[in-house]
Amino acid sequence: MSRQLGVLAMYLPGRKLEELSFFRKLCVSGRKLGLEVLVFTPDDVNEDGTRIQAMTYDPEKGSWVRRSCGFPPLIYDRCRYHGVENYRKLTRFRSRYAKLRYLSRKLANKWTVHQALAEHDEILPHLPATVRYHSVKDVEDLLKSHGVIYMKPKSGTGGRGIVRLQRLQGGDAVLLQGRDPGRRIIPVQKLAVRHLPSKLAGWKLEEKYIIQQGIPLTLKDGRVHDFRMLVQKDGEGQWQVTGCAGRIGPRRSVTSNLHGGGTAIPMETLLKNRFGSEEKVASIKKKAYSLGLLVVEHLEKRFGMQCEVGIDLAVDPKGGVWLLEVNPKPSREVFSRIGQRETYRQAVARPMEFAAWLYKQKISGVTR
Secondary structure, three states: OOEEEEEEOOEEOOOEEOOHHHHHHHHHHHHHOOEEEEEEOHHHEOOOOOEEEEEEEEOOOOEEEEEEEEOOOEEEEOOOOOOHHHHHHHHHHHHHOOOOOEOOOOOOOHHHHHHHHOOOOOOHHHOOOEEEOOOHHHHHHHHHHOOEEEEEEOOOOOOOOOEEEEEOOOOOEEEEEEEOOOOOEEEEEEEEHHHHHHHOOOOOHHHHEEEEEOOOOEOOOOOEEEEEEEEEEOOOOOEEEEEEEEEEOOOOOOOOOHHHOOEEEEHHHHHHHHHOOHHHHHHHHHHHHHHHHHHHHHHHHHHOOOOEEEEEEEEOOOOOEEEEEEEOOOOOHHHHHOOOHHHHHHHHHHHHHHHHHHHHOOOOOOEO
């Protein structure tokens, strides 16, 4: 196979790869389209910087094979870095090999993405009020307008370091709960607002945090929920909503992420349980899908070509759809968890189909 697609990953401790099972599926899917999928990390570049020690899965042997090769012409970036050292390693790699071509251009942090989305008149009404954290006064001001707010790191995934604050009567104190940067649950506790900086000492709030209006996410059983939508380019270079599923967080958690112990449920089932009417469910789903397509098209105009985007959505008690955040390196396991095998197959195959389509265009539209 002469057409190659590199998958850029990052080693976990012990030189393990976080998404090895997913990468195996990519290799099998790519092979059917005539693509050789080569998995590598910044640590796999040889000393003179001209070749990589890449891994590819051989379905006939049923095993991974490592071989030396040049950099593939196209890169699918799945680098999920945790920690400062991995971030620096990826930054150095991108700087040194700036001419590599990617299926998706890098998106900015949550704050910059929020500002970009707020420019679009049809997206703006779906965005929760969001400000950067400069001091505890920002928390006090947003709490006056919204009884519940969330504090989130501008960068990061998986629900790490997210705190929910609920204003108590009088306004001087809040109920605080959330997850620390290690994703451990912070149990509910009462706290004076002025003590927030000392309570979260070491979290670098001024540098790293945004504050966001809280959308009512709590179900009747007290657990929170949201929806994960996956929007991807297909084999003709067109945006498609591959699927959308509900996520319900574990008890005492303010986030619903699957990695944090959440469970998955079909979107229609969760909406039917909440709203009853099939007509209402269909209306909400239509609004959500339309919003998802608007979001990815606008992001692409602002930041350059994208191949896929994960979108976290909330639906308020009146059926209003809210955009919580976007993820440029989305997981797709939620569809496997709810038994939607065809949706999951599509979710794996579409990046490969898009890469194959780009090759047919002689990679003329590929961005760096």
